[in-house]
Amino acid sequence: MTTRADLAALDQSDPLARKREEFALPEGLIYLDGNSLGALPRAVAGHLERVVREQWGQDLITSWNKHGWIDLASRVGAKIARLVGAEPDEVIAADSTSINLFKVLLAALKLRPERRVIVSDVDNFPTDLYIAQGVRQLLGERYELRLVKKDEVEAALDDQTAVLMLTEVDYRSGWRYDMAAVTRRAQQKGALVIWDLAHSAGAFPVRLDACNADFAVGCGYKYLNGGPGAPAFLYVARRHQGAALPFLTGWMGHRSPFDFDPFYDPAEGVHRMKVGTPPVLSLSALDKALDVFADVDMEEVRRKSLRLTDLFIEGMEPLCAEYGFKLVTPREHERRGSQVAYAHPEGYAIVQALIASGVVGDFRAPDILRFGFTPLYLRYQDVAEAVERLERVMRQGLWKAERFRERAKVT
Template sequence: MRTDFTATRALFDIPEGVIYLDGNSLGPLPRAVPARVAKAMTAEWGQMLITAWNRAGWMGLPERLGDRIGRLIGAEPGTVTLGDTLSIKVFQAVSAALAARPERRVILTDSGNFPTDLYIAQGLADLLAAGHELRIVAPEEVEAAIDESIAVTMLTEVDYRTGRKHDMKALTARAHVAGALAFWDLAHSAGALPVDLAGAGADFAAGCTYKYLNAGPGAPAFLYVAPRHAETARPALCGWLGHEAPFAFEPGYRPAPGTQRMRVGTPPVLQLAALEAALDVWEGVEMADVRAQSLMLADRFIAAVEAICPDLRLVTPRDPAQRGSQASFAHPQGYAIMQALIAEGVIGDFRAPDILRFGFTPLYLGADEVDRAAAILADILKTGRWDRPDFHARARVT
């Protein structure tokens, strides 16, 4: 193992006494981010004003940072751009895939997919009003469901609830044999495990930067377009920065070359500045090392919880090759138990209806913390400290 995780841990600002097991929902603050954002605000926006678009290089941030993310997800240079939200990028990618397969009408997904992706696909089908169908099958039934009726497979590589991991390479190959295109949502993959979009032959992919990439709440999403589609992709949502000459202000749309045509609105400069500093954490980090260490931490936690918390049921695949960087357990009182854990400094999260979810990010998490988290969880269950009215009261964000 070449990556120095003691060194990477020092790059994060995590509150004293907190065991943070929720980087799969919102990554913690890298120490370098506040100064970089302050520079963007004061030295760039404050002193350069509108000239910063050129002088500070703001307009090129989506492509420059896209290439840095591309290194973490196995993307070819120039194939990743940034901006907008993951929901918008999913809409763009799926609409482009449908446009590339006009004779087909089925979007195939699975029941473990994140609801936003399902809503977007159904809304797109309704908007097109051309007989498109969102076909939802169980995760284990996806491969068998790929046939010649499918226009695009729309899959999230790692299930947000259970952590179950799809075989990207195998399912992409199966889609291509059937004449379909493959879109992958990397929300729980990018920065968590090795991804090889080019090697897997993915057609489109998108992901967020506020989870394992630690760019902060509301950070922009990224979008990947395979080189073979870059000059022909036609997203249903086109914006002025996806135009070949945005400052010509032409009334008609001409797509920009390559993946830049997938840009929509003005780049969120302050969030991109945060992302720029957050990506510095990844210098010298090998994804294979991250994967090996995260699986070790998750295995350690699973073994401890199963030994001392018999009332919890593991819902994450036991086989490390079949899961992402999280472990999820089910309990009828999962919400209250998680609130009790958070109150005692162990931060995970809850996913309806009954899932306690824990993420394992070795950039800032070690074995001692995993052991302490399991022990605190066991004690909360043993003493029943979770059964307080305030722990049962549902907050707006769970």
């Protein structure tokens, strides 16, 4: 059994411990929800204030050139590229994950015009499934959306499969696909593969290049700490950039937006996937937030993530036995993202009581308690403290008062 002294020693020797002070975290709070909204990197606040007061307020329209707003989506994309195993010219920051998925899904389907099937995981994050449903409605009933369980994905691929569309890490269970193997199998069937990296980018090393991924999308506001609703990102492998076309054809994806040509002419490469004018304030926050990663070794992040989650799983074992929590996250390292989830029939009330006691996790219907572990700002000692507070919530029955409260809109 790991003792508090062991954990203090781990914190002492943690090469990532220095990163914690780069984040603004409320005193005494243990934040295990960076997989939903990443904490505020301290440098962002001052940077955004300068963008507002100086760039917008003083330099006004000239900032598009003077402060490089016009290239911001590409510059931010290049910073993200480094974290996901891509080249700088393969990634842009833009729009939301949902909209980016819509763009690459349409582009991918048009690259496989003779095929009619989209395969995905029925437990994929719902917005991914909704986007595929919207695309199917748009393109007509001749398209099929084949939703299967994780262990049925391989069998669901056939010579009619145009696109396999998966989220690498399951948002509820934290289960992680073998990206390289799954991509290879789908490509052997002639399909293209789109990866949603919402729970991957910034959480551990991603190798889109080594996995030979075709397309990817991902989220700016979870492990990338870009702020609430931060712009998302989009990846198109270089080999597809000539042929992949957007159907959301906006002026920022035009070859020469400021020629004001009435006819659309796609920009080179991934840049054609830009659509409208980007939200510069939100994008600037994400831009600055990414600098936190500049001196970070993602392999180190992964090592710490696995230790944190292993320790949490170990610490929770007595609570599982005593209070009926059921681990739904794989113990196997290769199959685990950077979160740990438990099923419990009173999950909602327990999460609320735990938040009231200063440990922020979240609840995912129907019965999942979800705890995200962000190695850049969590300490090993936080793991023990979180387990202790949860033990108190259960022992003292603090969650019972939460059962009858009206549920918040966002759970």
